[in-house]
Amino acid sequence: MTREEYLKQRNELMNAIDVLIGCGQIDEANAKMAEVEVLDGQYEAERTARANAEALRQTGCVAPEPVRNILDIAGEQAVSDNGAAVEPENAIYERAFYNYMTGRSLTVDEQNVFDRINEPLRNSTQTVEDHQILVPESTVQTIWMEMERLHPIIADVGMTHVPGDIKIIKDDDSAGTDAEWITETDTPSDEAINTSVVELNGHELVKSITISWKLKKMSMADFLNYIAKKIARKMGNALAAGFVVGKGTPGESDSHKAQPLGIVTALEKEVSTPQVVTYSTSDALTFKKVTEAFAKIKSGYISGAAIYSNNKTIWETLANMMDGNDRPYFVPDPTSGGVGRMFGLVVKEESAMPDGAALIGCPAEGYTANVNENITMYTEDHVKARTTDYMGYAIIDGTVLDTKAFALVKKS
Template sequence: MTKEQYLKMRNELLAEVDGLINGGDVENANTKMAEVTALDNQFEAERTAQANAAALRGAPVVNLSSVTAPLMDGPEPIPVFASFGNVTTEAELHERAFYNFMVNRPSTPEEKAVFDQVNTDYRNAVQTATDHQVVIPETVTAKIWQEIADAHPVLQDIFKTFVPGDLTLIKDDDSITDAEWIDEATSAEGDDVGFGTVELTGCELPKAVDVSWKIKKMAMSDFLNYIARKIAEKMGNAIAKSTFTGKGKPGEGDTFKAQPKGVVTALNAEAGTPQVITFATADPLTYKKITSALAKIKSGYLGSGAAIYADNATIWNELANVLNEMGNPYFVPDPTGAGVGRMFGLPVKEEAAAEGNILIGNYGRGYAMNVNQDITLYQEDHIKARTTTYMSYSIIDGDVVTNKAFALIKKV
């Protein structure tokens, strides 16, 4: 009914109510008032229905044909991650399909097509036929590397290359003499141009993360962030440690596995250890010992990118307690800068991988790291334990380009 019809009928009923009350017929008056209430309810119901119908006419039509998973009854229906709109990039499809793969949920045909193509291309490129290894989406890989860099300043300072397969880097030979000025009557002195090389052939780095099935019920973005953080924690610890104390490639009779070679390892192995300064409890760390270490670094490497690396205990037990003649520390806390403080014009960076060593130098220019194969993932479900193991796998190598970019202060 229209509003005009409603008001007309209501007024007529109210007039009858008034007549009955005035005539003393209260019982019939109450009956008529009930009719007024019923009329009000009917009009309100019709108005609500009209508003809902208008809203439906103005809303977009949902295409249910794009939903490929069946609707199911039960306490845990399978979520369907089909998009009712247009997906803008293949990266989004790959990320959704990767998430569905990790939590054992179905993907849309579009997501599955992108997922299969990415992994097929990867397997063809690395010449492997395994179906268990999957490519991690670039967005997730970027999160992993960022988490690693945030936790380990040394890995933030190293310039990494991403060259598949073996990589040979050419470095200058520090023993080459400088060119000399001459006049027309003087013949030029010959000098062979010498170069050294750094061979980065790759070292395998698998790291496993166990996740309970309850964790897999998290929303996609939260779950992927969680997995990225856990993988980054384990990978980052291993990679950062290798840049300090990694043993390098095993020789004849060695039993350790191939790993990147660390700066501390290289400096300790050098004949006569010219880049190493020592101190002890009876011979504590002093201003002179630190300046002697700085003097061992070749000119040019103490500029942009140079830093002092030490773990938390060493910073506060050793570096922060080196005092001048007035009893003031040389170390200046500055958590707003690149590290936890500054000393001799250099940022002091807290790096757990330093493990008691004080390493001064320039990792950006004095160390090379190549990711021969970026991070991929394996997974395995454990039904009895109700857990899933995700194993990240990558091939990484690193080595010192020049010892002259570093100086080591160690406690003996």
Template structure:
């Protein structure tokens, strides 16, 4: 189906739906709307696959390597825990098994040892924190960790993530230029200076240790990896989400906290007169407060905005707000893409936020996060306790690109607080 056919079918369905609605037949109108949504989804998927196929046709086939690599060796090993330039799934599976056996303190075969060393030797030469006992997490396992992190914390799914080794500098536009002006031939054009600041993303170390008994290491490799993945994802995800929201940034000489990403709420609170923050009294969050906060989002960032709130605040506060004629403004979303919508904006449950605080913003456009060293795993044995510690480790930094993409709604401080 081409675009013209799609457009014609969609137009016909829209007319039918409107006709049913005008006749008061809501059930039939709803059915037609669902047909339109299904048509849109199918056409979008077909268009995406068509684009992917066109891209593959341009690239051509992969050339055969000049010589085959020895059994068990990745060609060449990169930072992914799998072979770069190789589609041999057996090699990736070999490293995954070797990684799990190393973590479970089981013996490795000759092929597994060669594969394991090939990946980690090169990884340690390329990373900032080359340590003898750190091993690279397999790519598939890392992807599972990031996926679980995003499922638990939607703000981490929305944030712009880059994976650039070392420090990363991102320019920030600090001045708003004036619009063009109408003029004549005799009048000289007046120019504006464009000012830029720099967001420096360096290295903040994030760790989380999981203790496993020796008895638990008797489980299967798949069960062991699933257990470690879930625990590391849960705890590192919690720390990352809280940092994106409330991280303190880099410590000064008098500070005692450790380096961490700069949080959105921290950046908004640090601005003079806090122009992007709206406050409300306890139990008095109303329609006008929400609209006042929404008005603070610059129109360029409107598309892609979401409202983030703690789960309890979503259902105890937002879901109960009504307009001037007592109609609820919160609309539950049956599609599962979010829990509901306010003024058409998706509402997402984000437990990294403090109780009573709501964030409206375009996270993908207003915040940047760089993973300059992806997750590695460390192991420490405790013989007397018959346990082993497995520590996830990564170097991550983040910061606000522009506060104009965000607005916070916070409880007003109590008198004398």
């Protein structure tokens, strides 16, 4: 099973356990806990098997895939005519990338691999293509993993990696009729299926960091890790903000830059804001208001949903909601995939959320994003200041597929 399937099944089981415990059905809850342990073991066994299979694949002779990424091809283990192993090109490229980024000289092999892998970028139409460098796959993975660690909304969004603009057909029949039971002489009724097209275009996301020449003396592993985490933090902040409060593609009268359409933005732009529940200083956030928000989410989405709020809102507002016996609804639980649980859902700290707001929903189903061009890097030296600028660059877009997959609770 995939990681997403595993997490979905596990969350459903944990939600069921919370309900059973709340109803006093302890034996049934214990049985569900045993199912969770079995599921965990199954997923871990599958993951171990995949890792072992990959290890065997690296040592064996495997027919090439018909379509492969250039860095995947570079990572293949080559063998010389005399049978001796040759260093994989991805390892050569990683070293060449490090040497180039730190101003060191490249060997002939490194320069050849560096030029060949970056040749597609040299033929692109970017304005500064001569300085655009493909980031090694291991470093790209580190950047994305760090962005997902810092921003759960990035990890939870259904994201594709398709070059160029894409169109997604979505079903708009939220209130269509279901199938019907008929006899042999009956004629089934016809119903048109209403669909619309969502377009994801290329919006440029950039972030530059500046480091001193002294830091460029770090070892290759330390330098690549340092750059990856710096770029991930800055780009991750902007990308998460785009997914949450992004303003979308500007119209003729708008002055903002093109960016993804955020979930909160889409909910607040709807006529009469049907998916928004408000509270205020004089009208406090209550159990009834939260359940009102839950009721706004269409059936089928709640099983994969979570609650997203920033740190201040979680600990000043959500954690202080009490029932009639002064018991908090919020239960701290860092092992759940967030910082706690509330009303059966995981509460996740998302710094991109506005103060006083909580987003309830399922980004994996209700939101879509596409990475038009994965993260590349630009570099520029400043001799007088003895510093170097490193700029991460990517082309990404995102938009809401179904506002009924979300509900927003906010302070008015």
